[in-house]
Amino acid sequence: MDRSSPESIGDARRAGLFRTALAHSGAPLTEAYRLLRDDSRCATAPALGLYGRIVDVPGDGGEGAWKMISIRDEIYVAVSYCRYAHARTEPVPPEGLIEFHYLVTGMASVGVDDADDVQVEAPNFIICYQGAGLHYRITCPEGPRRALALYVSSSFFQRLLDALGPEGDDIRARLAAVKPDELYNLQMRLTLDAVQAIERLLASPHRGVRDLLFVEAKCMEILYASVGVWIDSLNSDAPDEILSSRDLMLMERARAMIDTDLKKT
Incomplete structure (x- = not known):
C-alpha cells in the first residue's frame, strides 16, 4: 500500500516530469501512456x-x-514546450526501449543513484539504451526546454x-552487447535537415486527429534519418559509450572533487 500523504504526492508531481505527472515517481513509461490513453x-x-x-506541467x-x-504503442512521443521554474527530475526504470532525445533548446543530464553525469546540450541528440537491471535518473534544469x-x-x-x-x-551488435547494469549512449550533432524537421513538428499547426497524423509522419522521418546517422557514425568509428552504474558514479565523484578543488582556489 502506498502510504504517501497527498501533500508528498503533490510535491513529487510538481518536481517531476511527465511519468510522475501522469502516474507516479518511478512509473514505467508504458504505464504513464496507458493512463494517458484512458x-x-x-x-x-x-x-x-x-x-x-x-x-500541462504540474505546479503553480x-x-x-x-x-x-x-x-x-510502439513509438512513444514526448514533445516539450517548457520553461521550468526549477530543476525537475524523475527515475527511469528499464523497459527495453531505444530512446532518441533531440534537444533544440535547453539541456538535460542522466545519472545513476547519487550521480548526475552525462550531459546533453542543444542542438545535439542522444541515443540511449538501458540495460535490463539499470535504473537511471533524468534531470532537466531550470530554464527553457524545447x-x-x-x-x-x-x-x-x-x-x-x-x-x-x-x-x-552494427547497431544490433552494439545493443546486444549492453549488460544489465549498463547504459549505452551515443551523442551526435543534429543535422540541418533534422533540425528543420523537428522545428516543423514543434510548430505543428494542427489539432486533434490531424495533429496525430502529422506528428506520426514527422517522427518517422526523423527516426529513419537518425538511424542513418547512427549507422554512418558506427561505420566511421565515431566514439560511442557503454557506461555501467559504477562508471557513472565514479564520474560524478571525480566531478565533485574537481568542483571542490576549484572552490578552494
Missing part, C-alpha cells in the same frame, strides 16, 4: 493506433506543457533493423 481528453484514431493529448502554472502521443523524445519498442526497432538488412548489423 483519459477522456485524449484525441484518438483507433483504426490507426494513434492517441495523445497535451499535458506557466511552466509550459508536454505533447504526448503514442504511435501504436525538445522531442522518441521511445521506440524493441520489437519495432528489431523489425526496422531487419528491414535494413546487413546495414543494421
Whole structure:
C-alpha cells in the first residue's frame, strides 16, 4: 500500500516530469501512456493506433506543457514546450526501449543513484539504451526546454533493423552487447535537415486527429534519418559509450572533487 500523504504526492508531481505527472515517481513509461490513453481528453484514431493529448506541467502554472502521443504503442512521443521554474527530475526504470532525445533548446543530464553525469546540450541528440537491471535518473534544469523524445519498442526497432538488412548489423551488435547494469549512449550533432524537421513538428499547426497524423509522419522521418546517422557514425568509428552504474558514479565523484578543488582556489 502506498502510504504517501497527498501533500508528498503533490510535491513529487510538481518536481517531476511527465511519468510522475501522469502516474507516479518511478512509473514505467508504458504505464504513464496507458493512463494517458484512458483519459477522456485524449484525441484518438483507433483504426490507426494513434492517441495523445497535451499535458500541462504540474505546479503553480506557466511552466509550459508536454505533447504526448503514442504511435501504436510502439513509438512513444514526448514533445516539450517548457520553461521550468526549477530543476525537475524523475527515475527511469528499464523497459527495453531505444530512446532518441533531440534537444533544440535547453539541456538535460542522466545519472545513476547519487550521480548526475552525462550531459546533453542543444542542438545535439542522444541515443540511449538501458540495460535490463539499470535504473537511471533524468534531470532537466531550470530554464527553457524545447525538445522531442522518441521511445521506440524493441520489437519495432528489431523489425526496422531487419528491414535494413546487413546495414543494421552494427547497431544490433552494439545493443546486444549492453549488460544489465549498463547504459549505452551515443551523442551526435543534429543535422540541418533534422533540425528543420523537428522545428516543423514543434510548430505543428494542427489539432486533434490531424495533429496525430502529422506528428506520426514527422517522427518517422526523423527516426529513419537518425538511424542513418547512427549507422554512418558506427561505420566511421565515431566514439560511442557503454557506461555501467559504477562508471557513472565514479564520474560524478571525480566531478565533485574537481568542483571542490576549484572552490578552494
